[in-house]
Amino acid sequence: MSASSRILNLAVIPGDGIGQEVVAEGLKVLSAVLPQDVKLETEEFDFGARRYHATGETLTDADLDALKRHDAILLGAIGDPSVPSGVLERGFLLKLRFAFDHHVNLRPSKLLPGVATPLAGQPEIDFVVVREGTEGPYTGNGGTIRKGTPHEVATEVSVNTAFGVERVVRDAFARAQARPRKKLTLVHKNNVLTFAGHLWTDVFHKVAAEFPEVATDYIHVDAATIYLVTDPARFDVIVTDNLFGDIITDLAAAVSGGIGVAASGNINPSGEFPSMFEPVHGSAPDIAGQGKADPSATVLSVALLLRHLGHESEAARIEEAVAADLAERVGKPARSTSEIGDALAVRVAG
């Protein structure tokens, strides 16, 4: 959908555990923020553990065709202890990222006023991680020989292409260019992973020449984890590989308020396939169905979704509403998932 068309045609995947609850609140806030003349049409999909147990399916070609017909996808969470590790991850989450070429995995980290952080001294945190989403060690390349024997060998192949690295690095430079500080940090491990590291570093320098206003630097992924806890203010935009991005964005979420407020977008910038937006947190089966989950991460993912579709002012309104709601929580009793959603819906409408 462009900002001017008048239907937002959304695929909704509540998924497992708390996914159901938080997506309901995300939709509530989305309905409240949309201009009167934009019609929200949603189609719900039943992917996740239940469908897998019932049919053995995780994501079929027909499913992909059906999803493809939407402007964007909103996902709650996928995953349940009853399903062996890897089945839904590889069979659904990663399959979708690869099928729809979601090569920009966008994960903003902003420590909002009033929000608790495990770090002492309430540091300033406001950065964005651009994580590559379709390459690296996530491709599923590799294999096992002599499985289950004392001579087993298991390999994992990280695949990195100039094409894949350049497009995500360019996207990150453009995002850095559009921010006040205009700073981009490449995070890799180019002193050990020298083949992939040289490719990333060379491409980074090449693309940097097109963005003379953007200040650049490089740090190893191990050192990046140190800075994330000792000096997170040093970061503005980070671009990194799929696996390093996975690791540092969980840490980034932890220091900037926790996974209760961490949003993400799996973006196909060309628009050839719909992009998918989801909270960074998982399905949290231990608290599912109890109204305890914080829907803020999902609501902030809705903001990313709206921004991606060109609805900048609605996205900003959601972000302001969440910030105000979080600031007001301090010292108050905990509210339920739907109470938080109601409060946010009122704020964005008002």
Place this chain on the structure above:
Amino acid sequence: MSASSRILNLAVIPGDGIGQEVVAEGLKVLSAVLPQDVKLETEEFDFGARRYHATGETLTDADLDALKRHDAILLGAIGDPSVPSGVLERGFLLKLRFAFDHHVNLRPSKLLPGVATPLAGQPEIDFVVVREGTEGPYTGNGGTIRKGTPHEVATEVSVNTAFGVERVVRDAFARAQARPRKKLTLVHKNNVLTFAGHLWTDVFHKVAAEFPEVATDYIHVDAATIYLVTDPARFDVIVTDNLFGDIITDLAAAVSGGIGVAASGNINPSGEFPSMFEPVHGSAPDIAGQGKADPSATVLSVALLLRHLGHESEAARIEEAVAADLAERVGKPARSTSEIGDALAVRVAG
């Protein structure tokens, strides 16, 4: 050397930057703590940036032969911005780990009283990471085709063997068994890296059957970074792959007092080759030669070295001395590298 032999024959590699200064203090404290009847013999090696620039060599076969003749190796730091990234890492540090089969990379994290942490609320931190040191993505397998063209493909292959995983997992179980809490956590990413992940997980469960007293659990590496900042007390012993270990031990060092106090051992438990002990920090060229570096991490690495060689009481005396010294620093003016070394030498002798 066994505890009963009367010569400690040490290879010393001061290396680059602050390596020189901190190793001098490590040796000072070592001399002070050794029983009168143990003779310390040291041979110094000039590896690092200077030698590389002068001769193009990083670590030759003759060097390895010479190192092999020692009971253990003490290293300061290797690395300098004048050498291209990867040359000394692959050509010296990793070459030595692989040549001497240092498959147990031991990295304790303990937050000592009085030591600053970036975490709020001074949490309890006392765990050990057992990082695999000779496999995973560190093997140098992989390559590049069409280098420098828009069609470049660069791969990195993580190689994992039942042999390599089992020996390090068994070592970690034995270490957990010997600690009061007897808890071992496997950290991996078995939901995405399913080939290597299954191998690690299967071996972990198999070896667990031999250690019924050890409580076990599993967490993904991304979640581990969250726990390291929100609930580090949950960890007792962690066993993990080479790359994940690299990343989480830097974070572990940061939260437990910083790299000024983080020690490590690159251990060959069979004793076939000498083990190597070094601070986790690098050569810090920005402060080299100024007497500003904290030698505590090197001194604590000397303690690990002594423990490895069977000198448990001397190792404990060093650790107590460092703890006491750190506790006394609070509110005092900063001391120089050698002043700290002097103070520690007095303490361990007393």
